Amino acid sequence: MTSSPLTAYRASFLPALEDALREAVTPWQAHPAALLFDMVEHHFGWRDAAAKKGKRVRPFLLLLVHEAAGGRWQQALPAAVAVELIHNFSLIHDDIQDRSETRRGRPTVWARWGKAQAINAGDALFAQAFAVMAPLQEAFGPQRALEAMRVLAQACVALVQGQVLDLSFETRSAVTVEEYMTMIRGKTGALLAAAAEVGALLAGAEAQRREAFRRFGETLGLAFQVWDDYLGIWGDPAKTGKSAADDLIAGKKTLPVLYGLQQPESAFARRWREGPITPDEAPQVARDLAATGARTFVREQAARLTREALAALDAAQPLPRPGEALKALAQELLGRAM
Amino acid sequence: MTSSPLTAYRASFLPALEDALREAVTPWQAHPAALLFDMVEHHFGWRDAAAKKGKRVRPFLLLLVHEAAGGRWQQALPAAVAVELIHNFSLIHDDIQDRSETRRGRPTVWARWGKAQAINAGDALFAQAFAVMAPLQEAFGPQRALEAMRVLAQACVALVQGQVLDLSFETRSAVTVEEYMTMIRGKTGALLAAAAEVGALLAGAEAQRREAFRRFGETLGLAFQVWDDYLGIWGDPAKTGKSAADDLIAGKKTLPVLYGLQQPESAFARRWREGPITPDEAPQVARDLAATGARTFVREQAARLTREALAALDAAQPLPRPGEALKALAQELLGRAM
Numbered sequence: 001m002t003s004s005p006l007t008a009y010r011a012s013f014l015p016a017l018e019d020a021l022r023e024a025v026t027p028w029q030a031h032p033a034a035l036l037f038d039m040v041e042h043h044f045g046w047r048d049a050a051a052k053k054g055k056r057v058r059p060f061l062l063l064l065v066h067e068a069a070g071g072r073w074q075q076a077l078p079a080a081v082a083v084e085l086i087h088n089f090s091l092i093h094d095d096i097q098d099r100s101e102t103r104r105g106r107p108t109v110w111a112r113w114g115k116a117q118a119i120n121a122g123d124a125l126f127a128q129a130f131a132v133m134a135p136l137q138e139a140f141g142p143q144r145a146l147e148a149m150r151v152l153a154q155a156c157v158a159l160v161q162g163q164v165l166d167l168s169f170e171t172r173s174a175v176t177v178e179e180y181m182t183m184i185r186g187k188t189g190a191l192l193a194a195a196a197e198v199g200a201l202l203a204g205a206e207a208q209r210r211e212a213f214r215r216f217g218e219t220l221g222l223a224f225q226v227w228d229d230y231l232g233i234w235g236d237p238a239k240t241g242k243s244a245a246d247d248l249i250a251g252k253k254t255l256p257v258l259y260g261l262q263q264p265e266s267a268f269a270r271r272w273r274e275g276p277i278t279p280d281e282a283p284q285v286a287r288d289l290a291a292t293g294a295r296t297f298v299r300e301q302a303a304r305l306t307r308e309a310l311a312a313l314d315a316a317q318p319l320p321r322p323g324e325a326l327k328a329l330a331q332e333l334l335g336r337a338m
Numbered sequence: 339m340t341s342s343p344l345t346a347y348r349a350s351f352l353p354a355l356e357d358a359l360r361e362a363v364t365p366w367q368a369h370p371a372a373l374l375f376d377m378v379e380h381h382f383g384w385r386d387a388a389a390k391k392g393k394r395v396r397p398f399l400l401l402l403v404h405e406a407a408g409g410r411w412q413q414a415l416p417a418a419v420a421v422e423l424i425h426n427f428s429l430i431h432d433d434i435q436d437r438s439e440t441r442r443g444r445p446t447v448w449a450r451w452g453k454a455q456a457i458n459a460g461d462a463l464f465a466q467a468f469a470v471m472a473p474l475q476e477a478f479g480p481q482r483a484l485e486a487m488r489v490l491a492q493a494c495v496a497l498v499q500g501q502v503l504d505l506s507f508e509t510r511s512a513v514t515v516e517e518y519m520t521m522i523r524g525k526t527g528a529l530l531a532a533a534a535e536v537g538a539l540l541a542g543a544e545a546q547r548r549e550a551f552r553r554f555g556e557t558l559g560l561a562f563q564v565w566d567d568y569l570g571i572w573g574d575p576a577k578t579g580k581s582a583a584d585d586l587i588a589g590k591k592t593l594p595v596l597y598g599l600q601q602p603e604s605a606f607a608r609r610w611r612e613g614p615i616t617p618d619e620a621p622q623v624a625r626d627l628a629a630t631g632a633r634t635f636v637r638e639q640a641a642r643l644t645r646e647a648l649a650a651l652d653a654a655q656p657l658p659r660p661g662e663a664l665k666a667l668a669q670e671l672l673g674r675a676m
Contacts, residue, residue, distance in 0.1 A: 032520050033502035093461060097454035116435035119457060120502045123431060126461070127494035130468050134488035142480035149487055150472035156465030164371040164458045182370050 005325040006332070013063050013073060013080075017056060020081045022046060024132050028124070039109050039121040043092060052104040057333070058195045059084040061220075064326055065199030065213050068318030075139040076202050078132050079148050083195045085129035086152065090159055090191075092122035097167060126156070140202050148198045155194030162186020169253055180258050185218070188225040193218035200316070212316035216309055216326070223305035224333050229254035230298045233286050239335075245282035248289075255301070256294040266292045306334050343663040344670070351401050351411060351418075355394060358419045360384060362470050366462070377447050377459040381430060390442040395671070396533045397422040399558075402664050403537030403551050406656030413477040414540050416470050417486050421533045423467035424490065428497055428529075430460035435505060464494070478540050486536045493532030500524020507591055518596050523556070526563040531556035538654070550654035554647055554664070561643035562671050567592035568636045571624050577673075583620035586627075593639070594632040604630045644672050 003011075021044070028037040045051035059080030066076040094100070095108040096115050102108060110118035129152070136145035165183040169175045196217025200210040232247030233256055247254050260268040268288040271277070277285050289295065313326055341349075359382070366375040383389035397418030404414040432438070433446040434453050440446060448456035467490070474483035503521040507513045534555025538548040570585030571594055585592050598606040606626040609615070615623050627633070647668055656664055 028499070031499055032517060033499040033506070033524075035506060036499060036502050089461075093457050097457060115453070116505050117502065119431050119435060120498050120505070122461075123427075123464070124495055124498040124502075126464060127491055127498060130487060130491035131495060134484060134491075137481070137484055142484045143475070146472060146475055146480045146484045146487070149468060149484070153465055153468035153472075157462055157469060160458050160462040160465060161366070161369055161371040161374060164374050164455065164462075167454050167458070168371070168373060179370060186371075 004328060005321045006328040009064060009067070009322070009325050010060070013060055014056060016074070016077065017059050017063070017080055017084070018053075020077050021059075021084055024081050024085065024128055025125075035113070035117065036121060036124050039113055039117065040088075040125060042106065042112065043088065043103075043109050043121065045104060045106065051106065054084075054088070054104070056084060058087050058191055061192060061217060061326075061329070062195040062199040064322050064329065065196045065217070065318075066203050068316070068322035068326055069200045069203035069205040069209065069213065070319060071199070071203030076136075076199060078136050079152075079198050079202060080195075082129040082133050082152060083191065083198070085125045085132070086156060086159075087191060089122045089125040089129070090163070092118055092125070094163065096122075097163070136202065144202055144204075147201055151194050151197050151201065155190045158186045158190035160186075162188070162190065174261070175253060175258055177255065177258055177262070180253075180255055181222070184222060184225045189218040189221040192221035196220075205316075209316050212312050215312035216316060219305050219309035219312060220330055220333065223302055223309055223330075226255055226298060226305060227302040227334055229256060230295075230302055233289065234295060245277075245279075245286045248277050248282050248285055249279055251276060256289055256298045259294040259297050260289045260292040263292050268292055268294075302334070306330070342666060343659045344666040347402060347405070347660070347663050348398070351398055352394060354412070354415065355397055355401070355418055355422070356391075358415050359397075359422055362419050362423065362466055363463075373451070373455065374459060374462050377451055377455065378426075378463060380444065380450065381426065381441075381447050381459065383442060383444065389444065392422075392426070392442070394422060396425050396529055399530060399555060399664075399667070400533040400537040402660050402667065403534045403555070403656075404541050406654070406660035406664055407538045407541035407543040407547065407551065408657060409537070409541030414474075414537060416474050417490075417536050417540060418533075420467040420471050420490060421529065421536070423463045423470070424494060424497075425529060427460040427463040427467070428501070430456055430463070432501065434460075435501070474540065482540055482542070485539055489532050489535050489539065493528045496524045496528035498524075500526070500528065512599070513591060513596055515593065515596055515600070518591075518593055519560070522560060522563045527556040527559040530559035543654075547654050550650050553650035554654060557643050557647040557650060558668055558671065561640055561647055561668075564593055564636060564643060565640040565672055567594060568633075568640055571627065572633060583615075583617075583624045586615050586620050586623055587617055589614060594627055594636045597632040597635050598627045598630040601630050606630055606632075640672070644668070 025037060025040050028034065041047050045053045062080045062083055063073040063076055067073050091103065092109050095103060096110045096118050100108055101111040109121050130149060133145060133149050136148060162183050162185065165179065166187055169183065193214050197210060197214035200213040205213065232252070232254060233245055257272070260266060261272060263269055266288065268285060271285055271288065309330055310327065318326055363375060363378050366372065379385050383391045400418045400421055401411040401414055405411050429441065430447050433441060434448045434456050438446055439449040447459050468487060471483060471487050474486060500521050500523065503517065504525055507521065531552050535548060535552035538551040543551065570590070570592060571583055598604060599610065601607055604626065606623065609623055609626065648665065651664055
């Protein structure tokens, strides 16, 4: 039986990752503050085998890059766990900040346990991310373990800066395309960049190769976000699982909208300023938005970022089999943008 | 001119600490998300020279222990900064969780910028704490730097567990004295324990001495908290700056209250269950509480913890001059409990 490298790596990495992730927080269960465990168990979807889990893209990327740079994935598991803990800390806090009541078909942590305790759930995952990385020194020595922590800590600062910008956009009338790209570079790019960089640095990649892997992670994240913004308005509902023009109805200031608003006299901008868009109007508003050039612009940006990501991957000179899987992962994430 | 070692150490450590603390977050000012800098600048009281600052007890303890274990305080500054960043992350999140609108005479971060952005301010300080520790490797090597990070990360988990318990007490009718001690061991003890331990381990203290310094930090924190609970009810307003029985009026479930509630038929417990206590009644309720034995119990606990802290300090065999300052610091924090 042959399977693609991507499928094969998924089948070996993901179950081990899930176990390690769960192990990282299981000691909380025996503490008088076991509520902390209850909250994260619910959040991760571990309480019910049928519950929807996250896609684990960031830790999977870290492990794949580690292999692609010549490492052995099992040794890098603690770093992969740390990256996923950090991602989930940010999801739990984002849900509070955005007042989102459901995630993956379940009530969010704050919707179920209140905002105060949900803040604690996020904080505890964040702290645990740094606690679980110390054992990396056994396989990699203290220097590389410390460097991995530094890279992740700085990514967390960038992640929070992205989140600060994102929230500040909500209350501002004008946001430029450039500001938006700065925001997603923090909110989406920083942790993917760090995941790839840590995978490479733990494998002992030299500076240039490490930087190329980092750029791959970052541009992959940006390309994904821009493409997601495209699909949120012009995607095929049958393929994306969202209804077309969903983001317009939700009033989200995504990249195409910001592009369109740069032409304040366009039919799109005039309609946007009038207030919420109903599902009935949405197809026409999406056409008006395309008429500003936004659709072409966003497609081109997604295609450019995708090319940059693949060029960075080439420059990183991955080993053949994990390199093939990384390319397939990028194609899967970016779909038709390629 | 002669000054006490405590005064002399304060005069040399604290200005350098404040500079290093400010330096740790100054790069945020140049980022598009400069709001992050505005929030922490306000929180730390840096916007106005006359603003009340924190007492910086945790980083000061770290630096003093570092000297007492044979180190040079300047080298340990990044760790001291990290501890203070962590403490302030927890204050900013606590204020959201407790809905406290003022701190040190200023509006809290959430009261001024809203809960969503205040969560970000705390998160960013937390992340920065781990980012600033990497340079410790220059003076101490990567092994000790990594160990310092591990100890602080675990302290953060314990700190959050304490906060989870504290919030859960609010909505519970019965909380035992033991549960309360577990809570403050996390919320107050963990970071002071870690501050002392990191100061010692960076100085290269061997395991037993390092553990003794850690115990000193932890029991000092517990003694301080228990004594603070005492003063919140029976303190002398002229000395504490609070009015007597303040904590009774605020309805806080502190140690003496929990002790008194263990006697459900006492005059105190019966009155407590009836609802909020007015300032007029407070002196009588404080006398009723003392009649349960709570006053004696809490005094004895504070005295016992203080003895344990000083015994741990002895066992740590501090160098004479910083050792004298540590003892004086404990006396200052614990006042009449000694």
